[in-house]
Amino acid sequence: MHKTQKDKPFYFLVTATFFLSLIVVGVGAYTRLTDAGLGCPDWPGCYGFMSVPQTESQLQTAQAIYPDSPVEPVKAWNEMVHRYIAGSLGLLVLMIAVMAWARSGRPKLLSSFLLGIVFFQALLGMWTVTMQLMPIVVMAHLLGGFTIVSLLWLLRLRIQPKPLFYQDGFKTHLSLSRRYLTVLKSVAIAALIVVIGQIALGGWTAANYAAVVCTQLPICEGDWQGMFDPRAFELIQPQHSSYEYGVLDYAQRVSIHVTHRIGAIITTVFILVLAGVLWLKPPLRRYSIAMIGVLSVQIILGITNVLASLPLLIAVAHNVVGLILLLIVVTTCYRLICDCRSPLEVKYFASESATHG
Known part of the structure; x- marks a missing residue:
């Protein structure tokens, strides 16, 4: 019996990305359950800023741009933290796809498919906000998150050391x-x-x-x-x-x-x-x-x-x-x-x- 060789850098990256994806799902559930899905009425920023508006001038600007959406700092931060972590996950998946194509023997198709799902998940995240929490989009966004975690897990199973049968x-x-x-x-x-x-x-x-x-x-x-x-x-x-x-x-x-x-x-x-x-x-x-x-x-x-x-x-x-x-x-x-x-x-x-x- 012999084993597939362990590609340590790639295996470590996939494993770390998998655990981060679990965190993203948990934070996403927390965001949804705290009714923070519209904590920021725009996407990818928050009231026109890359972070939650905090200063007096920023709050005035935010209120002027979105008069029907008063700033609720707790909900806004819940939403933005979720976006920051999800964005980090997307970058790691991009690294996985690049590394998969950079060396023979790595699962190229699965890595590329995973990257495509992550891109579509980002679109769903945007539509969740722009379509004002339309249920079909919210459900698809949840399923997309579960799909990403499952694909990362499958990728990890594919590349972990295992006997050949x-x-x-x-x-x-x-x-x-x-x-x-x-x-x-x-x-x-x-x-x-x-x-x-x-x-x-x-x-x-x-x-x-x-x-x-x-x-x-x-x-x-x-x-x-x-x-x-x-x-x-x-x-x-x-x-x-x-x-x-x-x-x-x-x-x-x-x-x-x-x-x-x-x-x-x-x-x-x-x-x-x-x-x-x-x-x-x-x-x-x-x-x-x-x-x-x-x-x-x-x-x-x-x-x-x-x-x-x-x-x-x-x-x-x-x-x-x-x-x-x-x-x-x-x-x-x-x-x-x-x-x-x-x-x-x-x-x-x-x-x-x-x-x-």
Whole structure:
């Protein structure tokens, strides 16, 4: 067994960028949950300045340019800090793309695709402000952030030292367990699709300010079935001067919230099924344990959000833990589909193949 050589500078850059992307997602969630998305009414600056206006003359100028948007320093700083960190992330991704093309053997296409997604994410950030928090843009911006983190994680998986698997023993194991592996891959992909759908529902819930309309468990109080309105899921909503604090009526917000809760139940079922199938193979049990552990934390955070009326730090954690759950499922799919398993898994499958042989 031999390993791919470790490209230390590139690996370090990708790893650092990945962790920064996690911070960006967390800060972005904090910005959204503190209603600071329009803390600066323009983009990329703030009231015409590159930073939050502070002096008396700057405040007067800002008020003259945007008379309908009084300066709220706390919200403005929340928004600008998010932009500064996101801008730093963009520069690091640009460095990744340049370094990928500067040396053979580095993932050029994935790095370039990642750079393209970051550019589009910057546009979404601009449109979030210029379109006054239009829900479809806000949801797309959230999904874009999760996509960037996932792509950085995939890139890190691609370049980390790993054994190569084109050995007779492993091929023999594949031929013996083809049905099991096919089922496992199918379940993993299905779980990934469900998790992504649930994240999108969470983004739609947040974008339409529907997170606190239901205060009882397990689904919602009142006649939520009778109130269900499919129009709540129309991606292009009627034109409004601003979408801040939401424009949908109570019944429509209940419809969104209830759908998100039902989605959470469906997601839980799929994750548990995937975890159960993974548990059947000892070297894959770590993925099963990680999934169940993170899923349990996410459920607790979701319930706490309902019972405690969306406490800020819990709500931010709910976003980040949802992202971590996505990364675990992404990792599982990558390991199964790309056959890029750990040394522990290689040892197990090789010994199993020898036993069957």
